[in-house]
Amino acid sequence: MCEVPTEDHDGAPGRGREYRIGELAKVADVPVRTLRYYQERKLLPPPRRVGRIGLYSEDHLARLRMIANLLERGHTLEGIRELLSAWEEGRDIGTVLGVERAVTTPWSNEVSVTMTLDELTALFPGEADPEFVERAVALGHIELDGDHVTYWSRRQLDATVTLVRAGVPLEEVLSAGRELQRSMDDLAAMFVRLIATHVVGRIGEQDLGHLTEAFARLRPDAQIMVDAGFARAMDRQVRAAIDQSLGRLTS
Known part of the structure; x- marks a missing residue:
């Protein structure tokens, strides 16, 4: 990643953080060949050129995350291209990218924690057996990478440890977490439906x-x-x- 101290033509402050294509690919977790393909399909604007070097901005990164989000929701690349083109037509690109950031900015600010599998099981003596690990992975609480474990939320892990040490069986905590997630999914779906119907649905192209x-x-x-x-x-x-x-x- 590189900081490029540049100035706009009107003397405004520099553009801020910029990436070469390999750096952008790493940050966005997208292969370089995929970035080039997106550019060929007009999904990604061309980079700023400094000699033979192409520099990509945070706007490019926001767009890549928007594309990834839409792909996960089942949109095709052609559909995404048409959607982005429709948004951009006759509008300032900053407004469009502002909408992209607003839609794709994560709602959660949880901090994950990584430890060895032995360290995780030591937090729950006699209860964190292989079946617990499998269930925690299935529920999305942890991710396994060899003998290391990443728990998605340090706060939730701390809360789980506190409950277990207070006498609540780990199995019961996992079951409660599963039910809570179902309720949260229903609640989130309700909010999304309200926003889509009464906010997004009322905003015209000019707004x-x-x-x-x-x-x-x-x-x-x-x-x-x-x-x-x-x-x-x-x-x-x-x-x-x-x-x-x-x-x-x-x-």
């Missing part, structure tokens, strides 16, 4: 730039609604559990 602002506003609001709703639900459930326990003691 495309407002879509970036809409996503920026909705991200924290959606998180607040989930956090507040869960906290309220926990209050109700804890009170109910305490009342039930007191009822048994006094009966």
Whole structure:
């Protein structure tokens, strides 16, 4: 990766971080031949040229992530090309790329943690058997790479360790995590449906730039609604559990 101290023609600050094609391929996790193919199909704009060197910007990286996201959702390359062309037609490229970033910016800011398999099993003495590892992989909690394990969220791993040490069986924690993920998937699908119907569906071509602002506003609001709703639900459930326990003691 290289920092190229350049200035725009009007004397504006430099363009910032730029990549050679091999560096861009590594950061985007895309083969170089795929990048060249995208350029041939007009999916990726040409790089800025400095002599014989082509330099790609963060905008190119954002576009590659957008393409990857659309491919994962089942779009064809031709469909993606037409979509991007339609967005770009008659509009400033900065607005288009702003929308791409807004759509593809990860909602999660969790930090993963990598350790050896022995270190992971040591956190759960007597419970982290091979079957646990297989289930954790199937649920998407961990990824295996030889004898090393990457847990997707350090916070969730810490919470799991705390629950197990408090006496909750690891098997029960995994089952609860599976049910929680199903509920979260349903909740996320509901939010996406609401945004697609009532926000994206109401934005016309002339208001495309407002879509970036809409996503920026909705991200924290959606998180607040989930956090507040869960906290309220926990209050109700804890009170109910305490009342039930007191009822048994006094009966």
